[in-house]
Amino acid sequence: xxxxxxxxxxxxxxxxxxxxxxxxxxxxxxxxxxxxxxxxxxxxxxxxxxxxxxxxxxxxxxxxxxxxxxxxxxxxxxxxxxxxxxxxxxxxxxxxxxxxxxxxxxxxxxxxxxxxxxxxxxxxxxxxxxxxxxxxxxxxxxxxxxxxxxxxxxxxxxxxxxxxxxxxxxxxxxxxxxxxxxxxxxxxxxxxxxxxxxxxxxxxxxxxxxxxxxxxxxxxxxxxxxxxxxxxxxxxxxxxxxxxxxxxxxxxxxxxxxxxxxxxxxxxxxxxxxxxxxxxxxxxx
Numbered sequence: 545x546x547x548x549x550x551x552x553x554x555x556x557x558x559x560x561x562x563x564x565x566x567x568x569x570x571x572x573x574x575x576x577x578x579x580x581x582x583x584x585x586x587x588x589x590x591x592x593x594x595x596x597x598x599x600x601x602x603x604x605x606x607x608x609x610x611x612x613x614x615x616x617x618x619x620x621x622x623x624x625x626x627x628x629x630x631x632x633x634x635x636x637x638x639x640x641x642x643x644x645x646x647x648x649x650x651x652x653x654x655x656x657x658x659x660x661x662x663x664x665x666x667x668x669x670x671x672x673x674x675x676x677x678x679x680x681x682x683x684x685x686x687x688x689x690x691x692x693x694x695x696x697x698x699x700x701x702x703x704x705x706x707x708x709x710x711x712x713x714x715x716x717x718x719x720x721x722x723x724x725x726x727x728x729x730x731x732x733x734x735x736x737x738x739x740x741x742x743x744x745x746x747x748x749x750x751x752x753x754x755x756x757x758x759x760x761x762x763x764x765x766x767x768x769x770x771x772x773x774x775x776x777x778x779x780x781x782x783x784x785x786x787x788x789x790x791x792x793x794x795x796x797x798x799x800x801x802x803x804x805x806x807x808x809x810x811x812x813x814x815x816x817x818x819x820x821x822x823x824x825x826x827x828x829x
Contacts, residue, residue, distance in 0.1 A: 546619045548680070548713030549756030550767050550775065551600050554625055557770035558598035558607065561627055566594045566645040574639040577652070580662040589613065589663055590642070602676045602712035606669070614669050616662045617652070622766035623659035626651045631772045655766060677710045680749050681757075685711070687746035694734040701737070701745075702730040703804035711749070717762055717784050720809045722748045724783040724793075729815045730803045755780060783809045 546554070570590040572578055578586045589611070597608035605625075607615040617623070626634055628649045639659060640652040652659060664672060677693075678685045690711075694704055704710055705719045714722070723730055725748035728741065737745070761767055761775030764785065768774060782792045787800035787809055796813035 547715035550761035553761045555600040568643040571641045577639045620658035622656040623654040687743045691742040697734040700731045720784045
């Protein structure tokens with residue numbers, strides 16, 4: 545699933561490869577893709593428009609148009625944006641084709657068919673993004689923010705990390721890696737974390753997402769960049785989908801369980817269910 549590092553990589557590819565191009569026409573191949581407006585209007589409003597910019601907010605990929613509108617894409621589980629040429633034209637699981645000037649085409653394909661797009665004006669875009677939490681790689685995000693937002697919550701820490709209203713852009717892969725680095729049990733209640741553990745969690749969020757961006761994303765299955773290249777960060781994962789294998793930090797084994805309905809990987813020895821530091825703070829409080 546494209547998370548913050550993957551969407552960030554695709555955004556940078558669009559800035560380099562596609563921004564400045566003119567959309568000659570748009571062809572929707574799966575009507576379930578377009579959530580706003582109706583498909584025919586979506587195609588008509590894209591025709592003749594130039595792509596003036598590309599940005600990311602959380603897991604939303606945003607192509608800015610010279611009309612003042614934005615093409616907002618959510619690649620969900622398996623969405624890919626592929627630029628032809630130089631990429632060979634895909635012929636399966638196609639949902640959208642943008643015919644660009646210079647005889648180029650931008651294909652949105654998705655073997656899972658979950659990707660969704662919207663064409664929004666500035667007001668609609670702001671409304672769409674208004675509920676999202678802070679970007680974890682920007683200055684406004686801090687250990688103090690995490691502590692203030694979550695320290696009174698009795699919810700488990702992993703589902704809270706996946707809540708886009710709390711922190712933008714973290715998905716299942718990076719959440720497991722983050723909690724491993726912070727040595728936090730995925731089912732720990734947020735209101736039991738100590739000040740030191742909030743600092744460790746903050747540091748782990750920053751370091752793991754920065755590494756994911758530096759390595760151009762994680763390709764576990766379907767993720768590709770705009771030029772159909774896999775990411776490299778899967779070569780650096782310590783815990784995600786390593787169940788049954790030795791933990792890189794101790795002699796124990798990684799396990800997989802469902803937490804908050806999501807497959808979760810952790811080391812029971814390194815990420816202990818009961819933290820003395822957390823318990824002590826809760827008792828003192």
